[in-house]
Amino acid sequence: MTIKLMALLAMAAATAAQAQEGKLVDYRCAQPPNIQVLFAVDGQHATLRLPGGRDVVLPARPAGSGFHYGNSRYSLRGKEDELRWTRGKGDPVECRAAIGESRDTQAAWRLKDTYWRLREVGGQPFLPASGQREPHLVLASKEQRMHGFAGCNRMLGGYEQEADSLRFAHVATTMMACVNGMDTETAFTHALERTARYRIDGDLLTLIDAEGATTAILQATALR
Template sequence: MKKIMLCAAAFAVLCMVSCGTSKKTVSVMDFSGEWDIVSVKGEAVDAEEAPYIGFDQKTGRVYGHAGCNRLMGAYHVDSLKAGKMNFSQVAATRMMCPDMTLEQNVLEALGNVAGFSHTGDTVELKDAGGKAVMTLQKRVKPAVTLDDLAGRWVISSIGQMAVGEVERTPELNFDLEAKRVHGNASCNVINGSFSQEEGKPVSLRFSQMISTMMACPNMDTEQSILQALDKVRAFDRGEEEGTLVLLDGNGYPVLTLEHAQGEPAK
């Protein structure tokens, strides 16, 4: 009889411990893709400034544009508490614009985010007190597609530094059908291939890049371009019309391209 009572008591304790320690997960919203920032701190955003945030749910990373500079960082959606999320390690490139107010507000708002609510294709990001600090609206289409890469592009800057005087104007020429790239890195001719990750329309990676072996007076620019090409993981539309930027794995621009007219250089 005592054994039965002891077993029953042990089972009851086991049940209480199990019930007390188990945590139910909640349905986590899929933020994947790109979202336009339509208001910050209750103020509507001018469409011409076009700030946006892109979410990579697989890696927990964010990228985008804050109004002047590109932004990058990480985000976390709480799987145990519905409507709770936060951003971390948010940083931006360091270009200066005439008016930095929007960018400062965007970065400050992201730092205050503690939760969210959503209705259809609209999301409100909220602070710890439940006040909306930013409104996002889902983009119907990605900012760019692979077709935007077609043709001839002059390499105008490496990272944040403009390309200076070089032996030859560095450029890239994309053949979308063959998935090949041809051009020069300011001295030598370069050739290779490129690919994309499945389901990621703005991903980009170069491979099998080879170059001729000619020596030029200044090889620093060429070496920087080749190193940058090896880091490329994505692309996006540039700030100026007719430009594209090639981005590394953290969303930082490593090369800026300007669309060129005419036949490619030999």
């Protein structure tokens, strides 16, 4: 049996297994992160898949129309291609199924030479104050250097990347004091120092530490 044939058989087996497991739907949300939901065939539960490899199984709840899955922390409500999901005491986030969007399109963003703006750090969404500049970073491919804005100060440093491994080195910032942004800056720089690998899902970059925990989530924008 050739390697190519073995690969095709493995792919077919994986597809069949997923079909038995349920329907996997990619959702694009008004606020990050984007999510995936695996709906069980029997409708008794749905698995919420978050960036960073976090899977949460949610049991079905009574719903007048459409669907409702949830537990004490997460809730999914929707109908057809539209979905609202809630985390903790946060406001519901509107999402829509990414119908017709190819995996190639979803993975089009490159790690390097992309403007990545901060969306979540330390498990908390980043919500800028009025007029606050957005924290971001760029991994420059030619210089093999990282530069960006940490929340109050400009930051720079080195990085090493191979396959899905990513480590930042000698992260430094300027020394200006700010009324807003210092807490974000501290959390952001600590997240970079802890990063051991990364994952790109669509336009979201998830930074992950050595234990597999998410340190930060950033969203892609064309380089400015």
